Amino acid sequence: MSKPALIVVDMVNSYDHPDAEKLTESVETVLPTITDVIDGWDGPTIYVNDNFGQWRSNRDDLLETALAGEFRSLVEPIAPKDDAMFVVKARHSIFYQTPLEYLLGQEEIKEIVLVGQVTEQCILYSALDAYIRRIDVRVPRDAVAHIHEDLAEAALKMMELNMSADVSPVRDRG
Numbered sequence: 717m718s719k720p721a722l723i724v725v726d727m728v729n730s731y732d733h734p735d736a737e738k739l740t741e742s743v744e745t746v747l748p749t750i751t752d753v754i755d756g757w758d759g760p761t762i763y764v765n766d767n768f769g770q771w772r773s774n775r776d777d778l779l780e781t782a783l784a785g786e787f788r789s790l791v792e793p794i795a796p797k798d799d800a801m802f803v804v805k806a807r808h809s810i811f812y813q814t815p816l817e818y819l820l821g822q823e824e825i826k827e828i829v830l831v832g833q834v835t836e837q838c839i840l841y842s843a844l845d846a847y848i849r850r851i852d853v854r855v856p857r858d859a860v861a862h863i864h865e866d867l868a869e870a871a872l873k874m875m876e877l878n879m880s881a882d883v884s885p886v887r888d889r890g
Contacts, residue, residue, distance in 0.1 A: 718824040719759035720854070724750070725810060725832030725839060727794050728765045728778045730785035735863045742861040743790050743833060749859045749886050750831050751793045760823055762801040764810040766838075775802040808838045811845040820851065827852040831859040836867035840875065847879040858885040 727750070731740050754761065767773045773781075775796065782791040796802055805814045810830075820828070828846055830839050830853065839860050846853045855875055862868030875881035 718826070720827035720829055721760040721762055721820065721823065721825045722753065722757045722829050722831065723810060723842070724754065724761065724763045724794065724796070725830055725842060726766050726834070727832045728763065728782045728791060728796070729787070729833070730782045731787045731790070732785060738863045739833065739861060740787055740790060742863070746859055746861050747790060747793060749856070753831055753856070753859055753886055754794055760801065760825065762803060762816070762819065763796045764803045764805055764814065764816060767804045767806055773804065778804070808841040809845045810838070810842040811849070817849060827854070829854040829856070831856065833861040835860040835862040836864060836871040840871040843875045843879055843881055847881070853879060853881040855881050855883050856886040857883050858887055
């Protein structure tokens with residue numbers, strides 16, 4: 717049986733978009749936990765990142781842009797290593813028109829752990845898409861960032877109740 721995969725969602729980001737101020741505040745809060753999870757992870761790690769409409773972009777281009785931006789300090793600690801798997805997405809779900817489902821199947825991965833951003837958007841939609849694919853989901857509530865706290869709480873509750881997702885904090889797991 718394979719190990720769960722850690723999916724780092726949309727963390728390679730220049731934060732040059734509406735709601736960036738609210739989001740970066742939340743990212744600053746959860747970044748130490750996300751960094752600890754990535755650094756301590758013993759299994760496959762896959763970064764899935766929005767391409768921000770840059771259709772010729774790839775991992776290196778996205779990382780270079782993010783590291784050149786004002787919020788370099790939010791990207792540096794979680795920057796993907798050279799050997800990390802990286803999938804580019806164009807919409808909210810990590811599965812929507814990406815090769816991720818095929819990749820997980822090849823690796824015989826039946827469980828994913830989602831960390832990153834945005835809880836009430838990309839994390840929620842990705843958890844739902846995993847659930848309908850019969851992939852077990854964990855979303856550590858202290859390792860996902862939000863724009864709107866009330867919507868994030870509602871999203872976490874929906875993931876827990878409707879998708880049987882484990883949303884317990886990393887810090888409670890020891």
